[in-house]
Amino acid sequence: MIGPSRVAELDMPAAGIETGAARPAQSYWNESWERLRANRIGIAAGLLIVLFALIAIMAPLFSFALTHYQPQTINLDETFIRPGLRHLLGTDELGRDTLTRLIWGARVSLGVAFLTVAMSLSVGTTVGMVAGYYGGWTDDVLMRLVDTVLAIPAIFLFILMSILFRPNAFTLAAIVASVGWGSVARLVRGEVLSVKQRDFILATRSIGARDARLMVRHLLPNVLPVLIVAASLGVGQIILIEAALDFLGLGIQPPTPSWGNMLTNAQSYFFRSGFLVAFPGLTIFVTVLASNIFGNAVRDAFDPRLKS
Amino acid sequence: MPETAVKHLSRAWTVNDPLVSVSDLKVWFPVASGMMQRTVGHVHAVDGVDLDIKAGETLGLVGESGCGKSTLGRTVIRLIEPTAGTVKFKGEDITHVRRGHLRALRREMAMIFQDPYASLDPRQTVGDIIGEPIDVHGLAKGKERQERIRELLRVVGMNPRYADRYPHEFSGGQRQRIGIARALAVEPTLIICDEPISALDVSIQAQIINLLENLQSKFKLTYLFIAHDLSVVKHISNRIAVMYLGKIMEIAPGGQLYKRPRHPYTGSLLSAIPIPDPKIELRRERMILQGDVASPVSPPSGCRFRTRCPRAREHCAEEVPPLEAFGDEHKAACFYPLD
Amino acid sequence: MTQPLLEVQDLHTVFSTKDGLVKAVDGVSFELNPGETLGIVGESGCGKSVTALSIMRLQRPGRIVGGKVMFKGQDMTRISEYEMREIRGREIAMIFQDPMTSLNPVYRVGWQVAEPTRLHHGWDAKRALASAVNMLGRVGIPSAAARARDYPHQFSGGMRQRVMIAMGLTTTPQVLIADEPTTALDVTIQAQILDLLRHVNREFGTATILITHNLGVVAGMCQRLMVMYAGKIVEAGPTADVFANPKHPYTWSLLRSIPRLDAERHEPLKPIEGLPPNLVDLPNGCAFHPRCVFRVERCQRDVPSLLQVGDTQRAACWVTQAGTELKGA
Structure with a gap:
């Protein structure tokens, strides 16, 4: 009770500035980046995600130059081959190369994840910002809408949507985002409500700035840290959701490979070849773990308050 | 656009008229309660205020927390919408002007805030903070804009090199200087100073007071100086208005208010302020008020101050005392004034 | 000459921050006599609060790295935490700046005021509550018995500060440390609380250390005062x-x-130029020298110690110690 306030009294702003001995100008972003860079494990996890993303983007190149197979090429002569030199991670029941399918599957899994995060963030931020900034009935209407969206059982919505639309990466992302934006909107609204109270918002209004300027130039940069944290923690979560949907047959349909639907197939052949389950499972596990570690690192770096 | 707006404003108004004229101003905030957030009452923050601010003067506005002084200041420059009454600026009723026109008005009025930590956007550089009013009103671009920012920093006594630094690198007093530079950027006529020094260290307060005084004479500014510290207000103001629970209790030139307060509230406020001189302080007669300020949600009938007033009689509960003249420029709202 | 009640000798308290070691209290010595009110004046960061907290051994995360605090023949910096708890609240009570956060919102006010006597005197709930109600009445809380059943949020700021004072007084301590007790309050409420503190000092004979940044408050309250700057007593x-x-x-x-x-004419103020010192990076010599209009060459080199200057005062200044009068336009 006593401790923190006393330290605050001591924590004098850099008064040394007049003497010219001050440290170089550092923006919040620079400082956060420095903190993130200092976190080795977090950076390693982030690099792994980037690596996976690069592989996904260059999937055609990889299947041409590295594995020499196409993801949907069936070769009934080479079914259930164990990992080896010909097929680095073996083949499935139709003789398709597992590594090639994992690489192409990464396009779906990661693509859907990033797309979903982008969509829920942009919709959620807009809604949350407008609701929080204008308040009053605008806030009431938008937040009731968010309540409604968050009250619909997600799995029911997924089933319904996958019947109505043929799921591809884009529609799947849209479906998951249609639920995900609600919590982002709530998060952003909460931040906006607290930032809005600060005098610099009033100060900016007092010089005649328009609402749009206030939202884009002042509110957005101040809620950005929570958005970045939400985004980096969201990726792993969405990879899991997407894999689950694929596994249930509600997501990406075979023969297009995805990490989730590879597992669906593999369950029938679990005892013939455990590798068919192990490799996609392991890939999902590693990717989600890396995203979570990276997300936590980002949170610690950008929002030191939350650090436990 | 700003040019014509200003011209339009100054029609029929002369320098001898009050710069700002507030009449019967009321600002009520709804109090919501319960699950449905129904309005159950109103905070009578400002409740029928008449006030003139003369061009070039400093009008001090004192009162204790919750008396409505900040709300009044913000309503004068239309940062808060009044519930009733009018605000005239340079003779023009600005209570209901349209948004576009309000933007033009924003060039004439600026505000300085109490908390130098909360009033600067932590994600902006000092240059961007000071440059924002310049951008918003399209006053300068590119090199000229940079030069203006540097000039403003020099005017408030800061090194122009600090333009690319961030607010967190500065002490409270320096931040307050940055806030003052931002206020000056639009070249305003009126500045609302909302407790500009009460968050600062004692040894820094005098620096900022002197800066405000120098800027006033240099740029012919008019100040509405809001504070709870009567000694600071008396130092800087030509006239002082004393507020209590949303109403003006007394208004007079500073010296007169100190020498001969008429309202019992002013009297007790003056006697409550410690004077840094033991010889005087130990011999002073004190008029210590009983109890706390009444709730602004249901203010007392009649005189707002009667619940704590040592001189209150029955009549005070029945009728609201009007602001009556007690000599030149001295007005007080009390049925049983001090001699 | 009476025996001092409390004697602080060469106290040093430091804080480790990410920018370096902060000497918040840097060799502070003073004594408190029975029944007197001693003022400690200074700006934020001068170490006045940390001095008070160090006396109570509540300075954490800071560390006391040197000096003694003598109270009733024992050095409070060396006794066990158990013995310290016996002194805290019983012999030395403390009230804080912010009466809003100093009370626990989930307990009734009477219960909280009764807590020290239950803790220290081992009184049963009934007796402790009765004495708490009595004390609440004596510090000027109207209908104390009824208000004792209220929760802190039902009290105004001034009333909460009264509650804090009542809580401090239930055990009839010998020393009351008031750390900026009126800073968060309005002036008319400040006047009430200062009046109460004067009354407490007279009626209970409690020696008081009043910490404030307000010179006016000191002028009307304290017989003696100390001025602190950058962790040191300068006068x-x-x-x-x-x-x-x-x-x-x-x-x-x-x-x-x-x-x-009470100024007669409007004269421009004469501010102290420059900024308050950065405790992590203090100037050499006297910490005040960069802002001092009287500084001589020696001030930049050597740290002055607090010595007798004139008949009754002590000051840590090379200039006045050399006999120069402080005068200026």
Whole structure:
């Protein structure tokens, strides 16, 4: 009770500035980046995600130059081959190369994840910002809408949507985002409500700035840290959701490979070849773990308050 | 656009008229309660205020927390919408002007805030903070804009090199200087100073007071100086208005208010302020008020101050005392004034 | 000469921050006599609060790295935490600046005021509550018995500060440390609380250490005062003498820089130039020298110690110790 306030009294702003001995100008972003860079494990996890993303983007190149197979090429002569030199991670029941399918599957899994995060963030931020900034009935209407969206059982919505639309990466992302934006909107609204109270918002209004300027130039940069944290923690979560949907047959349909639907197939052949389950499972596990570690690192770096 | 707006404003108004004229101003905030957030009452923050601010003067506005002084200041420059009454600026009723026109008005009025930590956007550089009013009103671009920012920093006594630094690198007093530079950027006529020094260290307060005084004479500014510290207000103001629970209790030139307060509230406020001189302080007669300020949600009938007033009689509960003249420029709202 | 009640000798308290070691209290010595009110004045970060907290051993995360705090023949910096708890709240009570956060919102006020006597005197709930109600009445809370059943949020700021004072007094301590007790309050409420503190001092004979940044408050409350700057006492003496004839340039400039209600004419204030010191990176020599109008060459080199200057005062200043009078336009 006593401790923190006393330290605050001591924590004098850099008064040394007049003497010219001050440290170089550092923006919040620079400082956060420095903190993130200092976190080795977090950076390693982030690099792994980037690596996976690069592989996904260059999937055609990889299947041409590295594995020499196409993801949907069936070769009934080479079914259930164990990992080896010909097929680095073996083949499935139709003789398709597992590594090639994992690489192409990464396009779906990661693509859907990033797309979903982008969509829920942009919709959620807009809604949350407008609701929080204008308040009053605008806030009431938008937040009731968010309540409604968050009250619909997600799995029911997924089933319904996958019947109505043929799921591809884009529609799947849209479906998951249609639920995900609600919590982002709530998060952003909460931040906006607290930032809005600060005098610099009033100060900016007092010089005649328009609402749009206030939202884009002042509110957005101040809620950005929570958005970045939400985004980096969201990726792993969405990879899991997407894999689950694929596994249930509600997501990406075979023969297009995805990490989730590879597992669906593999369950029938679990005892013939455990590798068919192990490799996609392991890939999902590693990717989600890396995203979570990276997300936590980002949170610690950008929002030191939350650090436990 | 700003040019014509200003011209339009100054029609029929002369320098001898009050710069700002507030009449019967009321600002009520709804109090919501319960699950449905129904309005159950109103905070009578400002409740029928008449006030003139003369061009070039400093009008001090004192009162204790919750008396409505900040709300009044913000309503004068239309940062808060009044519930009733009018605000005239340079003779023009600005209570209901349209948004576009309000933007033009924003060039004439600026505000300085109490908390130098909360009033600067932590994600902006000092240059961007000071440059924002310049951008918003399209006053300068590119090199000229940079030069203006540097000039403003020099005017408030800061090194122009600090333009690319961030607010967190500065002490409270320096931040307050940055806030003052931002206020000056639009070249305003009126500045609302909302407790500009009460968050600062004692040894820094005098620096900022002197800066405000120098800027006033240099740029012919008019100040509405809001504070709870009567000694600071008396130092800087030509006239002082004393507020209590949303109403003006007394208004007079500073010296007169100190020498001969008429309202019992002013009297007790003056006697409550410690004077840094033991010889005087130990011999002073004190008029210590009983109890706390009444709730602004249901203010007392009649005189707002009667619940704590040592001189209150029955009549005070029945009728609201009007602001009556007690000599030149001295007005007080009390049925049983001090001699 | 009476025996001092509390004696602080060469106290050093430090804080480790990410920018370096902060000497918040840097060799502070003073004594508190029975029944007197001693003022400690200074700006934020000067170490006045940390000094008080160190006396109570509540300075954490700071560390006391040197010095003694003698109270009733024992050094409070060396006794066990158990013995310290026996002193805290029983022999020495403390009230804080923010009465809003000093009370626990989930307990009734009477219960909280009764807690010290239950804890220290082992009184049963009934007896403790009765004494708490009595004390609440004595500090000026109307219908104390009824208000004791209320929760803190039902009290105004001034009333909460009264509650805090009542809580401090239930065990009839010998020393009351008031850390900026009126800073968060409005002036008319401040006047009420200061009046109450004067009354407490007279009626209970409690020796009081009043910590404040407000020179006016000290002028009306304290017989003696100490001025702190950058962790050190720069001037000490009887209040009347220090105000009439300050012997340290900081005190001298501070008194001239504040606007006075009783000023006859409008004169420009004479501010202290520069910024408050950065405790992580203090200047060499006297910490005040960069802002001092009287500084001589030696001030930049050597740290002055607190020595007798004049009949009743002590000051840590090379200039006044050499006999120079502080005068200026």
